[in-house]
Structure formats: C-alpha cells, structure tokens
Amino acid sequence: MWNGFVHAFSEMASWPVARAMLFGILAGYFVGATPGKSSSIGIALALPFTFSMSPVASVVMLVTLYMASEYAGAIPAILVNTPGIPAAAITAIDGYPMRLRGEAGAALTLSILSAAFASTTSTILLIFTATWLATIALSFGPVEYFAIAVLGLSLVSSLSGKSMLGSMIGLFFGLAVGVIGTDPIDGVNRYVFTDSLLSGVQFIPALIGLFALSGVFTMIEEADQGVDPLKELPSVRGQFGLIKPHFWTLVRSTLVGYLVSIIPGHGATISAVVTYAVQKRWSRKPETFGTGNPEGVVASEAGANASVPAALAPMLALGIPGSASTAVLIGALTLHGVQPGPLIFVRTPEVPYSIFLALLLTMPLMVALGLGGARLWVKVTQIPRPIMAALVTALCLLGSYAAQNDVFAIWTTVFFGIVGYILKKIDIQPAPIVLALVLGYLIETNFRRSLLSASGDPMVFLTSPLAIVCFILAACVFLWPFVRPSRG
Amino acid sequence: MERKRIVLQAREDSANGTKHADLVIRGGVVETIVAVSFIAVAVWLWLGSYAFDESDRGLMGPAAFPRGVALLLGAASLVLAFRGGRQIVRPAAHNAAPVVFRRPSAVVVAAILIVLYPLLLPRFGFYPTTGVWLLALLWCAGQRNVVWGLVTVLAFLVVVKLVFQMAMGIPLP
Numbered sequence: 001m002w003n004g005f006v007h008a009f010s011e012m013a014s015w016p017v018a019r020a021m022l023f024g025i026l027a028g029y030f031v032g033a034t035p036g037k038s039s040s041i042g043i044a045l046a047l048p049f050t051f052s053m054s055p056v057a058s059v060v061m062l063v064t065l066y067m068a069s070e071y072a073g074a075i076p077a078i079l080v081n082t083p084g085i086p087a088a089a090i091t092a093i094d095g096y097p098m099r100l101r102g103e104a105g106a107a108l109t110l111s112i113l114s115a116a117f118a119s120t121t122s123t124i125l126l127i128f129t130a131t132w133l134a135t136i137a138l139s140f141g142p143v144e145y146f147a148i149a150v151l152g153l154s155l156v157s158s159l160s161g162k163s164m165l166g167s168m169i170g171l172f173f174g175l176a177v178g179v180i181g182t183d184p185i186d187g188v189n190r191y192v193f194t195d196s197l198l199s200g201v202q203f204i205p206a207l208i209g210l211f212a213l214s215g216v217f218t219m220i221e222e223a224d225q226g227v228d229p230l231k232e233l234p235s236v237r238g239q240f241g242l243i244k245p246h247f248w249t250l251v252r253s254t255l256v257g258y259l260v261s262i263i264p265g266h267g268a269t270i271s272a273v274v275t276y277a278v279q280k281r282w283s284r285k286p287e288t289f290g291t292g293n294p295e296g297v298v299a300s301e302a303g304a305n306a307s308v309p310a311a312l313a314p315m316l317a318l319g320i321p322g323s324a325s326t327a328v329l330i331g332a333l334t335l336h337g338v339q340p341g342p343l344i345f346v347r348t349p350e351v352p353y354s355i356f357l358a359l360l361l362t363m364p365l366m367v368a369l370g371l372g373g374a375r376l377w378v379k380v381t382q383i384p385r386p387i388m389a390a391l392v393t394a395l396c397l398l399g400s401y402a403a404q405n406d407v408f409a410i411w412t413t414v415f416f417g418i419v420g421y422i423l424k425k426i427d428i429q430p431a432p433i434v435l436a437l438v439l440g441y442l443i444e445t446n447f448r449r450s451l452l453s454a455s456g457d458p459m460v461f462l463t464s465p466l467a468i469v470c471f472i473l474a475a476c477v478f479l480w481p482f483v484r485p486s487r488g
Numbered sequence: 489m490e491r492k493r494i495v496l497q498a499r500e501d502s503a504n505g506t507k508h509a510d511l512v513i514r515g516g517v518v519e520t521i522v523a524v525s526f527i528a529v530a531v532w533l534w535l536g537s538y539a540f541d542e543s544d545r546g547l548m549g550p551a552a553f554p555r556g557v558a559l560l561l562g563a564a565s566l567v568l569a570f571r572g573g574r575q576i577v578r579p580a581a582h583n584a585a586p587v588v589f590r591r592p593s594a595v596v597v598a599a600i601l602i603v604l605y606p607l608l609l610p611r612f613g614f615y616p617t618t619g620v621w622l623l624a625l626l627w628c629a630g631q632r633n634v635v636w637g638l639v640t641v642l643a644f645l646v647v648v649k650l651v652f653q654m655a656m657g658i659p660l661p
Contacts, residue, residue, distance in 0.1 A: 052658070169568060176558070222590065387626065387629075387640050407610055425518055447553065
C-alpha cells in the first residue's frame with residue numbers, strides 16, 4: 001500500500017496534475033452551484049478536456065470535480081433555496097430556514113465542515129475497503145464476476161427513477177445497445193451497419209448525449225422562465241467551533257452514508273435521505289426538523305458527501321460502477337487505457353492511489369473555496385438559461401467530436417440526446433442505460449467464459465458460494481418492489 | 489376537448505408575460521409509442537442475431553446474449569404498451585398523468601439545429617459553422633439580446649481555440 005502512495009505522490013507532484021486538480025474543484029463548484037446539473041453531467045462535459053492529459057491528471061480532475069459538485073450544491077440550497085444537485089434538496093429543508101433566521105454563515109459553515117469531515121473519513125474507509133475488496137477479488141473467476149455484475153444490475157434497476165418498469169426498460173435498452181459491435185469472444189460482427197460501429201457504440205458520445213444533451217432540451221423548455229433575482233446576500237464567515245456539538249451526528253451520518261453508498265446503485269440523494277431520517281429518529285428534538293435544525297444540515301451533508309468515496313470502492317476494486325457518476329469515470333479511465341477492477345492495484349497502482357490522495361488533499365482548498373466564495377457561487381444561479389442551454393449544447397457536440405475526431409460521434413450524441421429526452425418524459429432515467437452499457441460487457445463476457453470453462457454446463461453458476469449469494473440477493477432485490485406494496 | 493389525445497394549451501409566462509402554447513399529450517400515448525419502438529428494437533435484435541448465429545454453440549455462442557436481451561426488452565416493452573393502452577382507454581381509472589412538452593416549437597427548432605450541426609460541420613469547417621449555429625441556437629433558446637448573443641459566441645470560440653486547439657492540440661475540422 002505504501003509503495004502505491006509513494007508512486008502516486010511522485011506522479012501527483014507535478015504542475016499538470018495540480019492544475020487538473022484546481023480545474024476539477026472550480027468546475028465542480030460551478031456544476032454543483034448550477035441548478036439542474038448533476039455531478040454525472042459535469043463529469044461527462046469535462047471529459048473532453050482530459051483527452052490530452054495523462055491518466056493520473058485526468059482521473060484526479062474528474063474525481064475532484066465529482067467531489068466538489070456534490071458539496072457545492074448545498075450553497076445555493078442554503079442561500080436561495082435552489083438545490084444545485086438533487087441531494088442538496090435535503091440540505092435545503094433545514095439550511096434555508098436557518099438562512100431566513102439570519103444564520104446563513106452558521107448553516108454554510110456546518111455544511112462545508114460536515115462535507116469535509118465526511119469526505120475525509122470516507123476516503124480513509126475507502127482506502128481500506130477498496131484494497132481489501134481488490135485483494136479478495138483477485139481470486140474471483142468469471143462465475144463470480146458474472147454474479148456480482150448481475151447483482152449490480154438488479155440494484156440499479158430497482159433504485160433509479162420512480163418507475164420500476166421504466167428502469168428495467170432502460171436497463172434492457174442499455175444492454176441492447178451494448179451488444180452492437182464486434183463480439184468480445186468470437187470476434188464476429190453483430191448489428192454493424194456502418195464501419196463506425198465496428199468497435200461498438202462509442203461510450204463517451206453516448207453518455208454525453210444521455211446525460212447532458214437530453215438535459216439541454218429540458219433547459220430550452222424552461223428557458224422562458226427567467227431566474228429568481230437574488231435578494232440581499234449575507235456575508236459568510238467561517239465559525240469553526242459550531243461543529244463541535246454535532247460531532248457524534250457527524251460520525252453517525254458519515255458511517256451510515258458510507259455503508260448505504262457502498263452498495264452499487266445508491267447515490268448521494270438516497271444517502272442524504274437515509275442519514276437525515278436516521279438523525280431525525282435519534283434527535284432529542286425531531287419536531288424541529290424542517291424548521292432550521294442544524295442537525296438536519298449536518299446529517300444530510302455528511303451523508304451526501306460520504307457517498308462520493310463510497311461509490312468509488314466497487315468501481316476501483318471490482319470494476320462495477322457504484323453510481324451514474326462512477327459509470328462515467330469508468331468510461332474516462334477506459335479511454336486512457338486503464339481498466340478498473342482488482343488488477344488496477346497491480347498494473348496501474350498510481351491511478352487508485354492518486355484518487356485517494358486527491359480526495360484527501362483537495363479538502364482544505366474545498367473548505368476555503370466554499371466559505372470564501374459562497375457569494376460568488378450563488379451568482380452562478382443567475383446565468384440566463386438560454387445562454388446556459390446553448391453553451392452546454394455546443395460543449396456536448398464539441399466534446400463528442402473531440403473524443404474520436406469523428407463526425408459519427410456527434411451523430412451518436414444527437415441520437416442518445418433525443419432518445420434520453422423523450423424517455424425522461426415517461427420517467428425512464430438515463431442512469432440505468434449508462435450503467436447497463438458498462439455492465440453489459442462484463443455480464444456477457446463472464447457469462448460465456450464461465451460456460452466455456454464448463455463445456456457449456458449451466459450448473460457452473462452454482463459452483464461458487466459467493467455467486468449463489470449474489471444470485472439470491474439479486475432475486476430478492478428484484479422481487480422486493482413487488483412485495484413491498486402488499487405489506488404496506 | 490376531454491377526449492382529444494393531443495392538445496395545444498396556451499400558457500402565460502410569469503416572467504415576461506408572453507404567451508406560449510404547451511403540447512399536452514394524454515397519459516399513455518407517449519408510453520405506447522415508446523413501447524412500440526422498443527418492441528421494434530427487440531424484434532430487430534432477435535432477427536438480426538440469425539446473421540451471426542452458430543446454432544451448435546448454444547448459450548456460448550455470439551447470438552445467445554442478444555437474444556436474451558431481445559426477449560427481456562420485448563417482454564418489458566409489452567407490459568409498458570399494455571399499461572399505456574389501458575391509460576388511453578380509461579384515463580380516469582388508471583390515474584393517467586398527461587405528458588407536457590413546454591415550448592414545443594422552440595424544442596423542435598433546437599432539435600433541427602442540433603441535427604443540422606454534424607451535417608454542416610464537415611462542409612463549412614468548425615469556426616464558421618459553430619459561430620452561425622450557436623447564434624441561431626441562442627436565439628431559439630430565447631436569448632433576444634443580439635449583443636449578448638454575439639459576445640457569448642465570440643467568447644466560446646476564443647475558449648475553444650485557446651483550450652482545445654492550442655493547449656490540448658485537438659484538431660478541429
């Protein structure tokens with residue numbers, strides 16, 4: 001482990017990596033503070049800027065952007081009751097009433113310090129969890145990988161969006177798109193109607209379309225609404241002693257948030273909701289939640305920010321995305337020739353250890369930017385929607401072109417952008433499609449490799465205890481939404 | 489009015505008092521269209537798999553996984569089509585919420601502009617195409633201040649030149 005850190009530190013002690021880290025934080029704050037932008041959209045839009053970077057600089061920039069955007073959403077949520085990201089809506093429940101009482105500084109201080117504590121603690125937990133998981137996963141064969149991927153897929157299908165059926169359709173559509181291209185085992189062409197599809201549907205243009213371009217149409221729909229003018233903004237100063245009475249709330253919420261988010265499919269929003277509910281149950285004054293109770297701000301921010309390192313654990317150790325954002329990160333790493341999974345710690349140790357270091361080192365800078373620049377980040381909400389929509393569109397198309405230097409990539413983005421927009425109208429979210437695009441390859445190759453190793457005997461899937469546990473869990477997760485209503 | 493599947497509904501914008509027509513589609517219609525499209529995708533996957541089928545390989549062959557996905561996608565889409573159909577026939581009984589497309593004309597024009605971009609890019613080059621196209625997109629999105637529009641376009645092109653072409657060395661057409 002120490003060798004990994006030494007290797008990563010030597011890679012990180014360079015101007016290009018430091019520059020990438022700084023850009024990642026600033027871009028993350030911008031994305032987080034802009035209403036309607038999630039961290040996955042931010043990472044997708046920032047991807048084109050990493051094409052000429054080294055793998056370490058690239059991943060450091062995207063991970064710091066991911067982390068900064070998860071925190072920055074709290075700033076407009078507290079100051080103007082406009083959550084920058086979905087998870088920040090939970091922070092706004094108590095954060096905005098605090099601001100109305102004239103306690104904006106206290107609310108922002110509590111939120112940024114909670115985020116900093118949760119991120120740092122979760123990163124330490126991530127270091128041990130990911131390396132331990134990766135050590136175990138080194139002994140996994142195709143049967144275990146197939147079972148884990150099936151479990152990941154079942155979790156995602158039941159947790160994304162409001163409609164279970166919609167999520168399943170998104171998932172199957174993603175798997176269908178994933179089979180286009182050259183077959184990974186036999187090398188035959190499948191559904192290839194143009195040479196540009198020989199290596200499959202390009203992942204980066206597809207996810208830029210699904211996450212970012214589909215959102216542009218929604219922005220154009222709402223472009224006539226104007227932005228809520230900012231009223232007087234309070235000055236914000238750090239009051240670090242405020243966090244002391246909430247120490248145990250912080251510890252509890254961080255641990256709960258980490259445990260919730262390490263399960264693939266649970267993002268920052270679910271983590272914030274769970275930690276907020278847990279804290280309300282533990283609180284001596286549960287009736288004050290929603291009226292400006294600082295415990296609510298601490299719990300939701302700690303939960304949301306603990307989810308960032310937690311979601312990286314299955315991604316790094318198993319190559320399975322823990323969230324939509326980590327699915328995009330897998331795409332970014334693959335683009336740079338780095339394959340997430342247990343071998344990442346053996347073949348390219350500088351990458352995972354750089355991620356750990358980046359998460360730890362950026363924290364002081366994030367606290368300084370969060371407290372010092374709060375008034376500036378709130379002004380991001382004032383950018384006119386038509387300008388934002390047009391610039392995001394241009395960046396989407398430019399980014400997808402730059403990914404392959406090929407106009408076909410733009411067509412891919414346009415197709416998935418329009419499809420994503422229509423599907424959102426009937427509550428089929430893009431996250432299951434993107435996750436299926438990542439997991440489909442893992443599932444098919446390991447399914448067929450397992451059968452090949454057993455001369456086609458399907459009982460091979462029941463030879464591994466871990467695989468059996470994963471299949472049972474996947475079945476439970478799949479059936480749970482059908483059982484739950486009858487119990488209620 | 490109640491029985492119509494697609495209606496245009498006038499709405500006054502609270503910000504500037506202008507009137508827009510929203511496209512309101514009765515619950516179940518969009519679901520059914522999407523479901524039928526996905527069923528077509530599933531059929532295409534199933535039939536297309538015979539082009540590379542090696543029947544002696546069974547589940548190990550290249551056609552097994554696409555066929556499995558086709559079956560799952562087809563089955564799930566059939567359920568969606570059935571649900572959509574029920575909502576069309578008896579909207580009140582199935583709590584069918586309409587699907588609303590706000591500012592449909594602006595969205596359609598934006599979609600056309602977006603489709604035009606990859607057609608024009610190889611023909612006219614990056615900077616002229618992007619400059620004119622972005623200005624049109626800004627107008628379509630609702631940016632009526634031409635000066636601000638020109639400043640935005642110019643700033644974007646300068647940033648692309650500095651960051652993408654000069655700093656990152658990405659060639660643009």
